[in-house]
Structures are given as C-alpha cells and as structure tokens.
Amino acid sequence: MFVKVGMELFYAEGPAIITEIQQARPVSIFLDLKLHDIPNTVEKAAWQLGKLGVAMTTVHAAGGKDMMIAAKRGLLAGAKAAGHPAPKMLAITQLTSTDQTMLTNQLSIEIPISQAVQHLAAIAQASNADGVVASALETPLIRSVTRP
Numbered sequence: 001m002f003v004k005v006g007m008e009l010f011y012a013e014g015p016a017i018i019t020e021i022q023q024a025r026p027v028s029i030f031l032d033l034k035l036h037d038i039p040n041t042v043e044k045a046a047w048q049l050g051k052l053g054v055a056m057t058t059v060h061a062a063g064g065k066d067m068m069i070a071a072k073r074g075l076l077a078g079a080k081a082a083g084h085p086a087p088k089m090l091a092i093t094q095l096t097s098t099d100q101t102m103l104t105n106q107l108s109i110e111i112p113i114s115q116a117v118q119h120l121a122a123i124a125q126a127s128n129a130d131g132v133v134a135s136a137l138e139t140p141l142i143r144s145v146t147r148p
Contacts, residue, residue, distance in 0.1 A: 002055065004030045018052045028055035034092055035071055036060035043070035046089075050078025054087050058133060061091040061120035068127035091124035093117045093134045093142075114138065118145045 003021055010017060010033060018029055031054040035042050042063065049057050059071045072089050079086055094103075094117055103109045109116060121132050121142040134142060 001025075001027045002030050003027045004032055006032045007034070015048070015052055018054060022053065029053070030055060031057040034058050034060055036063045037067070039063075039067045039070035042067050043074035046071040046074030047078035047081075050075040050080075050084065050087055051082040053079070053082065053084040055085075056088040056090055056130075058090045058092055059129075061093050061124045061129070061132065065123050065127045068124060068129055072128050088130040089128075090131045090133050091120070091127070091129040093120040093124070093132050093138070096135070114141050117141055121146055 005017060005021070010031065013020075018031070021027065021029060029052075031049060031052070033049070035045055035057070036059065037045070042059065046057070046059075057075065059068055061068065063071075068089070068091060075087050075089055094113060098113065100113050103113050103116060111119075117134055117138050118141050121134065122145040124132050125146045132142060132146075
C-alpha cells in the first residue's frame with residue numbers, strides 16, 4: 001500500500017512524518033514535493049529524501065535534464081547511505097492548473113500544451129526518470145515519444 005505525503009503535510013510536520021507513518025503501519029511513501037531548483041540544490045535535497053526511505057518522489061521535468069539526473073543521483077545515494085531500497089523518481093510534465101493560455105501568456109511558451117507534455121516526457125525518460133505524472137488523457141501522446 002502507498003501513502004501519498006504532499007507538500008503541505010511534509011512542510012508542516014517535517015521529515016519526522018515519514019518515520020511516524022512508516023512506524024504506524026508498513027506502507028510505502030509517495031513523497032510528492034515536486035522538486036525544482038538548480039541541479040546541485042536538487043541533488044542535495046533528493047539525497048535527504050532518499051535517506052528517509054521513501055518509495056517515490058517527484059521532480060518538475062521543466063527543471064531540465066541536468067536537474068533530473070542530479071535528483072536521481074541524490075535519491076539513489078541517499079537511499080544507499082541509509083540502507084534503503086532505491087526510490088523511484090517521477091517527473092511532473094505539467095501541473096493540472098496549467099492551461100494553454102497560461103503556458104502562452106504567462107510562461108511565453110508558444111507551443112501547444114500537448115507538445116510541451118510530449119517534450120518534457122521525452123526529456124524525463126532521457127534523464128532516467130522512472131515515470132511521469134500526467135493526465136490520463138495524455139497517455140497516447142507520452143507513449144508516442146517514450147519507450148515502454
């Protein structure tokens with residue numbers, strides 16, 4: 001069984017919430033923090049998350065290939081240092097609150113949102129992400145640019 005811990009709970013309770021949940025019941029933790037920063041910072045943050053023994057965590061694919069590679073490296077190193085299994089890293093292609101108007105007018109990205117999702121999914125795969133988080137409606141688009 002998986003338990004999702006999001007930003008609000010993690011930031012309110014701190015890393016101790018992960019241990020508390022795991023001690024209360026043997027579950028796998030999906031830590032959904034959507035990391036996005038410079039590669040070095042994300043790698044160090046991901047190392048800390050890997051040490052916690054989480055099963056999965058998330059990064060923003062928009063952080064780019066170098067950031068995602070650094071995140072994966074940090075996750076694996078942190079988990080290994082603490083004797084935990086390797087966690088999975090999922091890449092967020094677009095937030096559900098992002099629509100075409102926002103993409104174009106606020107972010108100055110002039111391509112269709114579907115094309116942006118495909119592009120970010122391909123980068124995530126090239127960065128050794130274990131999967132992507134996207135709308136189920138985007139599954140055919142993502143499959144068209146990623147290998148099974």
